[in-house]
Amino acid sequence: MDDAVIVGAEIVAGHDGSAELLVRLRHPDGSEGPVVLDEETGLKLMEACAAGSLDDLKGQSWRRIVETG
Amino acid sequence: MFDVIVKGGLVVDGTGAPAFTGDVAVKDGRIAAVGKVEGEARQVVDAAGRVVAPGFIDPHTHFDVQLLWDGAARPALEHGVTTIVPGNCSLSLAPLKAADRRRVVGMFQQIEEMPPEAFTTAFEWSWEDFAGYVAAIRKGLSINVAPLVGHSVIRLWVMGNASQERAATPDEIAAMQDLLRECLDAGAVGLSTSFVDVDENGRPVPSRFAQFEELDALCAVLGEYGRMLQCVPEFYATDITIARIDQLAELSLKHNIPTTFSPLFDTAAVPDNAPRAIARVEEHFARGARVWPQMQTRPIDISFSLLRPSLFFARLPRWVRILRQPLDERLAALRDPETADKMVADLGPDGGEQMMGRLVVRGGDAAPSELVGKTLSEIAAARGEVPARALINLSLEHGLDVAFLSASQGHQLTDRIGPMLAHPLVHIGASDGGAHLASFATYGDTGYLFSEFVRKGRYLSLEKAVAKVTSETADIWGLKDRGRLAEGLAADIVVFDADNIDRGAELPSFDMPGDGMRYVRAARGVDTVLVNGEVAYSSGAYTQSRSGVICA
Numbered sequence: 001m002d003d004a005v006i007v008g009a010e011i012v013a014g015h016d017g018s019a020e021l022l023v024r025l026r027h028p029d030g031s032e033g034p035v036v037l038d039e040e041t042g043l044k045l046m047e048a049c050a051a052g053s054l055d056d057l058k059g060q061s062w063r064r065i066v067e068t069g
Numbered sequence: 070m071f072d073v074i075v076k077g078g079l080v081v082d083g084t085g086a087p088a089f090t091g092d093v094a095v096k097d098g099r100i101a102a103v104g105k106v107e108g109e110a111r112q113v114v115d116a117a118g119r120v121v122a123p124g125f126i127d128p129h130t131h132f133d134v135q136l137l138w139d140g141a142a143r144p145a146l147e148h149g150v151t152t153i154v155p156g157n158c159s160l161s162l163a164p165l166k167a168a169d170r171r172r173v174v175g176m177f178q179q180i181e182e183m184p185p186e187a188f189t190t191a192f193e194w195s196w197e198d199f200a201g202y203v204a205a206i207r208k209g210l211s212i213n214v215a216p217l218v219g220h221s222v223i224r225l226w227v228m229g230n231a232s233q234e235r236a237a238t239p240d241e242i243a244a245m246q247d248l249l250r251e252c253l254d255a256g257a258v259g260l261s262t263s264f265v266d267v268d269e270n271g272r273p274v275p276s277r278f279a280q281f282e283e284l285d286a287l288c289a290v291l292g293e294y295g296r297m298l299q300c301v302p303e304f305y306a307t308d309i310t311i312a313r314i315d316q317l318a319e320l321s322l323k324h325n326i327p328t329t330f331s332p333l334f335d336t337a338a339v340p341d342n343a344p345r346a347i348a349r350v351e352e353h354f355a356r357g358a359r360v361w362p363q364m365q366t367r368p369i370d371i372s373f374s375l376l377r378p379s380l381f382f383a384r385l386p387r388w389v390r391i392l393r394q395p396l397d398e399r400l401a402a403l404r405d406p407e408t409a410d411k412m413v414a415d416l417g418p419d420g421g422e423q424m425m426g427r428l429v430v431r432g433g434d435a436a437p438s439e440l441v442g443k444t445l446s447e448i449a450a451a452r453g454e455v456p457a458r459a460l461i462n463l464s465l466e467h468g469l470d471v472a473f474l475s476a477s478q479g480h481q482l483t484d485r486i487g488p489m490l491a492h493p494l495v496h497i498g499a500s501d502g503g504a505h506l507a508s509f510a511t512y513g514d515t516g517y518l519f520s521e522f523v524r525k526g527r528y529l530s531l532e533k534a535v536a537k538v539t540s541e542t543a544d545i546w547g548l549k550d551r552g553r554l555a556e557g558l559a560a561d562i563v564v565f566d567a568d569n570i571d572r573g574a575e576l577p578s579f580d581m582p583g584d585g586m587r588y589v590r591a592a593r594g595v596d597t598v599l600v601n602g603e604v605a606y607s608s609g610a611y612t613q614s615r616s617g618v619i620c621a
Contacts, residue, residue, distance in 0.1 A: 010338045011380050013369035013479030015304060015501075017508035019380035022305060022338050034339050036305045040271075042380050043393065052386025 002028035004062035009054040012036065021045065025062050037065075044068035071096050071110035072602055075562060078116025082554040083123040083539035085532050093121055095560040098602035098616065103554050112604070114597055116564050122535045123554050124151025124213075124561030124598065125515045126542040129299075129331045129363055130502035131155060131181050133162045133216075137192035138582065140209035141611055144512050145502050147592040148572070149563035151600050152551055152620060153502065156217030157331070158301050159263040159276040163202035163218070164226050164248060170194065173222060175269035182507040186583025200255035203619055210617030211605045213561065215548060217299060218252040220262035220276035220287065232275035233268075242286045249290045256619045258546060259297030260287055264313065266301060285320065292324030297546055302330045307342045314349045318358035327545060331363030332499035334480045335489065343489060350494050361545055363498035364489060366518045367572075368481035370509055372431060375403070375461075375469040385415050400469070403461055413457045420455020422446060428460070428473040433507070433577025433586045435470035436463075442574065445473065474575075483521055487528030490518070490537070496545055497537045506587035513572025513590040520571040531567055548620060559620075560602035563595060570594030 008024035014036075021042025026032050037045060045051075048067040049060045073095040080091045080103065092106035125148070132142045133155045142153055155161070158180065165173055174188045188194075196202045199218055206214065224232040227244045237245065249260060262276045262284065291298055298320060302313040310330075317328040335343040346362060353360050373379035375392060382388040391402045391412065402408045413420060425445050432441030440448055440463075449459035464471050480486065489495055497518065501511045515538055522528045529537065543552025550559045573591035581587055598606040603616035 009383075011371075011383050012305060012336055012338045013371050015332060015334065015369065016505050017370060017372045019371045019373065019383070019478075021380055021383070033308055034305055036303075039380050042383075043378055043389075046383070046389065047393070052389065054383050056386075 004028065006057045006060045006062060007032065009057040011054070014038065023057065041068050071101055071106075071108060073112045073114060073560075073599065073604070074106055074108075074110040075114045075116050075121050075564060075597075075599075076106075078119050078121035078564060079567070080554060081120050081122045081532050081535045083536055083552050085536035085540070088120070088532055093554055093562060095562075095599065095602040098560055100554060100556055100558050100560045102556060114564060114604070118566070119564050119596055120531065120535075120567045121554070122149075122563050122565070123539040123552050124563050124600065125149045125538045126152040126154075126546070126548065126552060127500050127502055127515075128154045128329070128496065128498040128542055128546060129157050129500055130504075131157060131160070132503035133160070134177060134181065134183055134187055135503050136206045136210070136214065140206070140615060140617060141211045141605065142503065143611070144589055144591060146212050146598055146600075146611070147595060147606050148513050148515055149565060149592070149595050149598055150212065150502075150515065151561035151563065151598060152213040152215060152548065154215045154217060154258065154546065155503070156219055156257070157261045157299055158266055159219045159221040159261050159274055160266075161202075161217060161219035161222055161261070163196060163199040163222070164252065165222050166197055166226060167194075169225050169229075172225065172268075176221065176266075176274055179269045180266060181504045184581055184583045184585030186585060187581060191582035198255070199252040199257060203256045207619055209615060210619075211600060211611070211615050212617045213551070213600060213620045214617065215258040215546065215620050216256065217259050217261040217297070218249065218257040220260055220279065221274045223248050223252070223260075223287075224275040224279065228275070233272055233278060235278060236280045237283050242283050245283070246286055246290050249287055250293070253290070253294045253296060256621060257296070258548075258621060259299060260291055261299040263301040265303060281316070285323070288320045288324045288326060291326045295547060296326065298326055298328045300328070300330050304332075304334060305336060305339050305342055307339060307345050310342070310346050311349050314346060314353065314360055317360045318353035318356070321353075321358040321360060322356065327359040327361065327547070329361040329363055329496060329545070333362040333364045334369065335482065335485050336479050337482070347489065347492060347495065354494055361494070361496040363496045364486070365480065365499040365501075366486075366490065366497065366514045366522065368477040369479035371475040371478045372472055372508060374434070374472045375399070375464040381475065387412055387415050400465070403465055409458070409461055412461065413455060416455075416457045420449075421457030421460070422455065425456040425460055428456075428475055430463075431472040431474045431575075431577065431588070433588065434472050435467035436472070437467075441577070483526050487522050487526045490522055491529045491533065496542070498542070506581065506585075508588070510575045510588040510590040513592065516570050516572040516592060516594070519567065524568070550620065560599055562599040564597040566594040566596065568594070
């Protein structure tokens with residue numbers, strides 16, 4: 001089964017004053033949509049993807065999110 | 070003989086009708102006359118050159134705990150807010166069994182960031198049921214309270230530990246229905262639920278374990294009373310938000326209830342988020358459903374310190390790597406001159422002026438008081454350093470306990486938000502008053518409405534802006550006695566200077582129990598606030614009045 005892929009990432013202001021991670025996903029059917037991760041999960045995703053910066057998240061499988069749990 | 074006459078002001082009656090110069094007379098807590106009033110009064114409030122409007126209604130707050138020692142919900146009242154709706158986001162302080170208090174305190178501390186002393190020293194926990202909580206706050210109120218009951222605490226009461234483990238059985242759902250009826254009979258104005266919030270351990274709050282059948286059954290009870298369902302949807306995830314809107318619309322139509330979701334934010338990262346949500350709301354209103362999106366007026370700020378890793382640095386790989394390290398290793402790295410040099414170099418030739426120069430030292434922590442409110446650019450210049458170096462060194466000098474604010478990082482574009490706030494189906498609210506105490510000030514959104522969107526942006530007329538936060542809010546929530554300056558209604562009145570009403574600067578204040586810190590904003594341009602006919606705030610001071618009520 002194909003996975004969704006991260007095609008973009010940005011920092012957005014969370015409603016609680018934290019910096020949150022908004023990742024844009026491209027799904028296997030070609031559709032795209034945003035998902036917002038809280039600060040802790042966002043940092044864990046970057047770690048799971050060995051991403052030093054936001055640009056490093058591009059092209060990573062969304063399945064990596066499982067490793068943040 | 071009237072009790073009070075508010076004399077000679079510009080009367081903005083809350084209906085959206087054109088303002089006119091006149092008087093408002095009060096007797097026995099109610100508005101006795103509006104217009105040219107003849108007769109004597111025990112107290113005259115000179116309102117010449119000022120606006121006289123109905124008291125503002127804040128439909129999304131978390132003052133549940135604070136109300137137990139502060140019946141004015143300071144500083145909400147001084148901003149002209151005369152009625153608040155606490156109990157949002159699935160959490161209220163009742164119904165709650167004594168054995169479950171610690172668990173709910175953890176959830177409140179997570180959301181409200183209230184110090185532990187607030188729950189152990191500031192009040193005597195004398196109630197379990199909703200009527201008991203209402204009785205506990207009623208005696209000291211100087212602001213009106215229209216409380217929601219939280220889905221999470223109803224679930225916890227009925228299911229205990231299982232409330233955060235599984236779906237409810239039919240018998241448990243029936244028990245929740247009975248309990249909700251009891252709360253509504255005791256004064257609750259609706260039910261709040263959440264699809265987002267977590268407890269202090271990062272676990273979803275109980276309401277998030279509910280299946281649709283449970284929410285549907287609870288809404289059936291709301292339908293018996295015609296009361297509100299409030300929910301917190303997933304932020305920025307537009308497709309999911311729209312699915313929630315659809316769900317709320319079905320519940321609204323099926324049970325003939327009003328529903329509201331909060332907050333709805335605008336963000337440059339997902340520019341179609343709010344417009345798509347509003348468009349969906351329009352479709353559902355056209356079908357007869359009531360799904361009110363709540364939108365706050367104030368921008369969202371990001372705050373952080375080097376005590377914890379922050380995504381603020383997500384574009385700086387070296388900073389992310391260093392700040393993710395355990396505290397001891399992080400401190401060692403920051404103190405290492407070679408590492409610090411590389412970190413500063415990462416910011417480029419301007420030393421971080423563009424990225425960090427506008428950061429503001431917030432205060433309320435270990436930062437020297439003389440630096441509070443100053444930008445990092447100013448501080449760096451005074452120190453003879455570039456901003457990135459100043460951020461590192463200032464943090465090191467104070468054990469990393471220096472909070473920085475990056476202002477207006479979301480929901481900040483006045484030219485986009487103004488028209489949305491003016492939209493007839495957008496409900497101005499979502500202040501979160503009384504929550505996120507140690508992160509930012511949740512007070513003064515009404516002042517910001519008038520300063521930013523009426524005076525500066527001119528997206529709403531004075532009359533329309535007043536109507537948005539008075540009569541329209543009262544109508545949405547079914548608060549029949551509030552929101553208008555009309556004979557016979559409750560005399561909740563605010564007198565303010567239309568040219569100056571605003572929110573003050575965000576400042577730390579150590580006025581929580583146990584000298585706990587919170588950020589507050591004082592009011593500007595609000596002269597006098599009457600609650601049920603009594604002056605509760607005047608000339609910059611709170612009075613001894615305790616005229617607030619539980620209102621329905």
